[in-house]
Amino acid sequence: MQRRELMLAAGLAGTAWLAGCRADPAPLQGGWVGATPARGHRLRQALTEIPAAGQGPLRKTSVLVVGAGVSGLACARALVKAGIDEVTLLELEDGAGGNSRGHRMAGMACPLGAHYLPLPGPEAPEVAELLHELGLARHELGRTVYDERHLCHSPQERLFFEGQWHEGLLPPAGDAATLDQYRRFGRLVDAARRELGFAMPSSRARWTAGHVALDGQTFAAWLDAQGLNAASLRWYLDYCCRDDYGAPSAEVSAWAGLHYFASRHGFNAPGDRDGEREAVLTWPEGNAWLTERMAGALGPQRLQTGRTVLRIRPERHGIELLAWNEAADAPERWQAGHVVLAVPLFIAHRLLSSAPPALQAAAARQQHAAWLVANLQLKGPLLDRLGVGPAWDSVVYGSQALGYVDAMHQQTRPHPGPTVLSAYWALPRAQRGALLQDDWQGWARRVIAELQTTHPDLGEQLLRVDLARWGHAMSIPLPGVRGDPALAALRGPQTGRLHFAHSDLAGYSVFEEAYTQGVTVARRLVASL
Numbered sequence: 001m002q003r004r005e006l007m008l009a010a011g012l013a014g015t016a017w018l019a020g021c022r023a024d025p026a027p028l029q030g031g032w033v034g035a036t037p038a039r040g041h042r043l044r045q046a047l048t049e050i051p052a053a054g055q056g057p058l059r060k061t062s063v064l065v066v067g068a069g070v071s072g073l074a075c076a077r078a079l080v081k082a083g084i085d086e087v088t089l090l091e092l093e094d095g096a097g098g099n100s101r102g103h104r105m106a107g108m109a110c111p112l113g114a115h116y117l118p119l120p121g122p123e124a125p126e127v128a129e130l131l132h133e134l135g136l137a138r139h140e141l142g143r144t145v146y147d148e149r150h151l152c153h154s155p156q157e158r159l160f161f162e163g164q165w166h167e168g169l170l171p172p173a174g175d176a177a178t179l180d181q182y183r184r185f186g187r188l189v190d191a192a193r194r195e196l197g198f199a200m201p202s203s204r205a206r207w208t209a210g211h212v213a214l215d216g217q218t219f220a221a222w223l224d225a226q227g228l229n230a231a232s233l234r235w236y237l238d239y240c241c242r243d244d245y246g247a248p249s250a251e252v253s254a255w256a257g258l259h260y261f262a263s264r265h266g267f268n269a270p271g272d273r274d275g276e277r278e279a280v281l282t283w284p285e286g287n288a289w290l291t292e293r294m295a296g297a298l299g300p301q302r303l304q305t306g307r308t309v310l311r312i313r314p315e316r317h318g319i320e321l322l323a324w325n326e327a328a329d330a331p332e333r334w335q336a337g338h339v340v341l342a343v344p345l346f347i348a349h350r351l352l353s354s355a356p357p358a359l360q361a362a363a364a365r366q367q368h369a370a371w372l373v374a375n376l377q378l379k380g381p382l383l384d385r386l387g388v389g390p391a392w393d394s395v396v397y398g399s400q401a402l403g404y405v406d407a408m409h410q411q412t413r414p415h416p417g418p419t420v421l422s423a424y425w426a427l428p429r430a431q432r433g434a435l436l437q438d439d440w441q442g443w444a445r446r447v448i449a450e451l452q453t454t455h456p457d458l459g460e461q462l463l464r465v466d467l468a469r470w471g472h473a474m475s476i477p478l479p480g481v482r483g484d485p486a487l488a489a490l491r492g493p494q495t496g497r498l499h500f501a502h503s504d505l506a507g508y509s510v511f512e513e514a515y516t517q518g519v520t521v522a523r524r525l526v527a528s529l
């Protein structure tokens with residue numbers, strides 16, 4: 001069939017499915033997967049309803065890390081590498097990885113959360129070292145060479161704009177005035193980079209009065225003040241904020257809006273430095289490829305999953321913890337010389353019998369975005385529209401959803417076949433309650449309806465929808481969060497036996513921040529032990 005006929009077929013098939021759907025929606029296969037909110041909510045009852053720790057053996061360890069997300073795994077891994085053997089990680093879920101966990105549908109791996117890692121720059125040597133150790137990078141003739149199999153294959157990204165797919169996510173400029181705004185924004189990013197300095201992870205750049213000024217206003221207000229109002233530029237920048245921070249440009253700080261570009265790849269207007277697309281590492285299961293390897297190296301003795309830590313109390317001889325063993329449905333007592341809290345700050349605050357003032361202040365200021373990740377198992381490829389062919393990441397201009405990635409994109413198979421599409425939604429905070437309470441089918445149908453605007457034949461190919469909900473997915477870099485002195489105090493060395501390592505300490509969440517926090521705390525501990 002020619003492309004035009006395919007399009008027509010797609011349109012007709014989709015109309016038929018939709019018509020059927022209106023009369024009698026076919027039952028969907030699928031359900032909620034991933035995080036178990038009930039375990040986290042156990043914390044709310046912990047102080048009143050859990051019996052006081054007194055019974056059962058007291059388990060002892062030198063360093064106890066609470067939470068096996070990227071930060072906790074990085075910390076435990078660095079401690080063990082430095083020769084500290086007595087390290088225990090307690091994780092609430094039955095698997096490690098936190099927001100960087102994976103899933104499988106009909107044998108196909110797919111992500112539940114984080115799905116890519118940009119190549120680390122010079123300020124992220126810890127991440128670079130990990131990639132070398134995992135065999136993803138090697139030195140060759142003085143250069144770092146990455147394993148081609150894990151670099152995102154081309155075409156990387158495409159945008160559905162004015163009836164067809166375009167390569168890349170930046171909307172075509174259309175007219176000279178818009179192109180001029182694209183270029184001007186690119187120059188402003190370059191100037192911010194040069195004059196202020198930005199780094200990934202962010203703590204590797206200095207924090208100046210210029211950063212404070214950016215941190216004190218929203219990105220949208222800053223763009224307005226620069227006269228950058230072209231609709232396609234503003235949609236794109238808003239999309240980037242929602243995609244990286246889980247909130248729109250009207251909510252995140254101007255520091256965050258610029259950091260997104262200035263700490264990594266800059267902003268390239270069409271025609272400027274064309275072809276310099278940011279290289280990223282990606283896997284069918286997303287960043288779970290990394291966390292599964294980090295967790296595997298620790299072994300089941302050190303990594304104890306299905307343990308919800310409920311209470312932490314500093315005592316004279318060390319720190320005492322009460323955890324809930326989910327499989328045994330019973331409490332467990334632990335004692336540790338040092339405890340690293342690799343959990344979101346609002347959870348750390350709940351766990352501590354008396355939280356330090358900096359933790360109280362930082363936890364009160366932070367707000368978290370809610371996310372929905374829908375994995376859709378398809379029996380065959382979707383018919384395509386005009387323009388660029390299927391890419392790893394596909395986004396629709398103007399949509400409130402964030403697009404989808406194709407889990408089978410990295411497979412080099414001669415003909416497209418069954419796959420899983422992972423659709424990402426960052427939800428307004430007001431919808432967190434509905435995300436936790438509403439029926440999964442309602443959310444699945446919203447996701448399907450949004451995807452059908454570009455793929456009307458989706459219903460023909462769809463076999464199952466598995467949904468992951470993240471009620472407190474990531475800290476939003478609202479104005480004032482990044483520069484919060486309380487956060488800076490928690491990032492610095494701690495004098496007692498309690499330490500903090502989580503992406504929340506950066507005020508926003510990406511792998512590099514979480515990983516570097518974990519390694520930094522481990523290094524301090526090694527030096528002090």
Ligand SMILES: Cc1cc2nc3c(=O)[nH]c(=O)nc-3n(C[C@H](O)[C@H](O)[C@H](O)COP(=O)(O)OP(=O)(O)OC[C@H]3O[C@@H](n4cnc5c(N)ncnc54)[C@H](O)[C@@H]3O)c2cc1C
Binds near residue numbers: 091308371372474511
């Ligand atoms: C939908 C989504 C997509 C994302 N995409 C990307 C991406 O593509 N690239 C990227 O770099 N980043 C992405 N991120 C950001 C991602 O959050 C970070 O990369 C990283 O995984 C954060 O790790 P962390 O250790 O800081 O936190 P978390 O992942 O929050 O880890 C905290 C851990 O603590 C555990 N825990 C909590 N309470 C307790 C308790 N009481 N007892 C025991 N354990 C507890 C949790 O279960 C969890 O495992 C995404 C995030 C989401 C939600």
